[in-house]
Structures are given as C-alpha cells and as structure tokens.
Amino acid sequence: MANIDSLSDAILICILSFLPTKVAARSSVISKRWRHLWTGVTAVELELQQSLYCIILILSLLQTCMGKVEEVHVTSAYFTVPRCIFQCETLVNLDLNISQRCTFYKLTTINLPKLKLLCFSFRGGNSFDSIAMLIKSCPLLETLKMTLESLFFHNALALRSKLTYLCLVDNGLLIDFVTNSTELDSAYIVVTYVAFFSDWGLVADDVVGNFSKFFVQLCSIFEFHLESNVKIFSHMHLVNSLPVFRNLSSATTMLTRRSGVIDFLLFLQIAPNLKEVIVTLNYNESNPLADMTQSAVVVPELLLNNLDCVNITGLQGNNDEVNLLGYILKNATVLNEL
C-alpha cells in the first residue's frame, strides 16, 4: 500500500494541477488535509455546460486561486470572461475555447505581465476595444490565436513585438493590423470576405487595402498557412506592392476557387526560398479558367529554385489542373516530390 499522503503539499498541488479542475475539486472530501489543497492549483481547466451558473463558479474559483494560476483553459458554449482573469499577474496561458458566444466585460485595467499564449474565439458583439486593449497590454505575448466573426474593427489592432505565432480566423475581413512584431515566424491565416459588410459603408477596396497592408507586415515569416476568398496577391500585384517573403520555407494553402490558382502562382513568385508547398484544392466550379499560364505573368523560374516538395490534394483531373502541374514541373528545377 502506497501512501500518497507522504508527499508534500506542494507535490500534491502539482498533481492536482494536472487534473481537470472539476476532478481536482472533488479531492476536497478525501480528508481534512485535502480540504483546501485543490484551491492552490496552478492550472484551471474547466469544461462548462450551464452558462449562467458557470460564470458565478469561475468567478469564485478564480478569486480563490488568484495569485497562483498560470494556466486557464475553458471549454464552453457560452462564456463571459470575468474581469479577475485580466488581473491575474501569474497567468501564462489563457485558452478560451468558446463555441458559441464569448463576451468580455468592458475592460478598464489589464495586468497580465506574464501572458505568453492567448487563444480565444469571438462571435458577434462589439468588444473590439476590449480585444485591442487586451492584446496591447500583454508585453510577453508569443502566441496569439483569434477566431473573429462579425466583429467591427474601428481601429488598427496593434500586435506586440514578442509575438512569434499568429493564428487568425476572420470571417468578416475587417481586420486592420499593425504589427511591429519582428520575431513573428509563423502565421496561420483564414480570412473570408463577407459581402454584406459593404452595406455598412465599407468598400471592398478599403478592406483589401487593409488586408494587403497586413500582408506586407507578415513578410518575415518562415511558415505560412493561408485560406481566403480574396485574391490578395492579384490585388497587390495590380498596385505594384508585392512584398517578398524572404524567409518563407514552408507554405500551405486551401484554394476554394479556381481563380485562386493564379493568386497562388503569384504568391510563389514572391517566396524565393520556399522549400515545401502543400495545396488543397476544394472547389466545384465548372467554368474553365482563362488561360492560366498567360495570366500568371512572369515565370518565376529562378524563384522556384529551392522548392523540393509539393503536395497537392483534391485534384479532379481536368485540364486546368494538368496545366498547373505542367507549369510547376516546368519551372521547379530542384523539385523532389510532387
């Protein structure tokens, strides 16, 4: 018989920190020694079902644990982030995995000096100011994952300079980022432009303009994933502002429209050191594409010199695809795998 009680409080708290908070809290009835041990956990992991009840719960919970918590993970359909989370000086990881609606109170003060990972989804509402303030107020932030939907961005969102990983899923294409991040090395971008936003006085050109500005700022990254219905590179090509992604060695993309292929070829031209490309084709258009190889303007012959792995899935076996493959094969001189 092994006696777990021979372990010190600190070790028991460490063990409890690895458990979902609900399970850890049950340990309070084991014995008197265990009565309050769980409130010392450094990681809070909650999977919530009933929303209203849970707000009260997490409020009291976090106030108990405050000053020690390094990680907060919440999985729930609805969640209102309690203010005390933004005052948690020890917090390193904040991961809010909210499937339906996540609300922030209006934030007045934020004190998250140690936060490195911030991950949240936001659907609806008008909490832009809170989000902008939150991102601005985390000096050590390295990883930022945001899913935004129907969120109106009034001003540019300023990213922190320590950021190394940015994941952005934006279903409104209203984003206007200012990144002064010099250390960004990986970006995962999914943006969908939704036409009805033009009713709000936003002209598509403005939006695409913002988007291109954002792209120019990303050009130091090493890894890139892009999914978008906006032909961003074609646009940038038109206004002669194509940036060069000098460091980029690995790129993945999902093309949902046939015209995206041209955009993608344009992109290949501005990534001279690309080594690996993964393309997923996912479209159901039947109109044949205008002569692709002509539209693709300059042949990026030299630029494809480093490419050694291309992976394309979702091929339907039509002429355009044969053209695309032919194009890649013709120009990629050191290609090893296709």
Add this chain to the structure above:
Amino acid sequence: MASSSSSSLSRVVVKSSDNNLFVVNKKVASQSQLLKQCIDNMEEKGTNDVILIPLSNVTSNILTLVLEYCEKHADFADDDNNNQELKQWDHEFLKKFDYATLNSLTMAADYMVTKSLLNLCCQFIADSIKDLTVQQIRQIFDIKNDFTPQEEADIKNENAWAFR
C-alpha cells in the same frame, strides 16, 4: 576551443542515503538543479578535486532510477527532433513502477530539483487517479477519512458543481 578553465569538472560523485557512491558525468548531473548548483558552486571556488555530493533523502534504488532518467534526458538535450521518442520512453519508464516507487521517485525528483521528472511523475499520478472515485482514492492510498458524514456532506454541498 579547448576549455581554458582549470576548474571545469567533468564528473561528480553522488552518495545515496544508504551510503552507496555513484559516479555521474557533469552533463547528466546537470539535469538536476540541485547537483548543478553544487557543481557550479565548486567551479566558482576553482576547486580541482572530484566533489562528493551526499543526498541524505534518496536511497540507492531510487537514485538509480533518477540517474537513469537524467542520463536519457541528457542524451536528448541537444536534440528536440526526437521529442516523440523521448515522450514514449518517459511513459514506458514510469509504467514499470508501483505507487510506492512512484511516490519515492516523485519525492526524489522534488528534492533533487529535476523539474521535468517531477512534472512527469505528477502527470502520471494525475492520469492514474483521474477516473477514480474519492472512496477508491482513499483505499488505494490508504488515506483515513477524518470527516464526519455531516462535514463531508457540507463540503460536497459547497463544491456542488464538482460533484454533478
């Protein structure tokens, strides 16, 4: 470049609580912050002698295990590509032990300040008690329930959300 400092130690000797001696090379020993601190202190003083570090809280059989872990992790220290392999090894390593050994190993990891081993043990224990009832936990770990039924009911009530 050849090391110019004459005070650089390559090995230390660690003594277990039951007075067995283990010769440990510096890279392996450095996995333990406690040993590393001792080495650093000695190097600062510029001593050339082999140093002896007594660990009054760790028995030989547990120390053997800690050192086995440190050796493996020192091998992988410069190589993050084999992370998956190392994780697999960690899991196989702990799987062999009963709770008593695991407890002692956890305490030794804590005492020797080998953070990764401590976390590994805690994670392993957490995983193994995750699906147990309170009663089962008391039984397995021989913990006496010192609450009255009323007290126990009160606590359950207070943390009602956890017991649904």
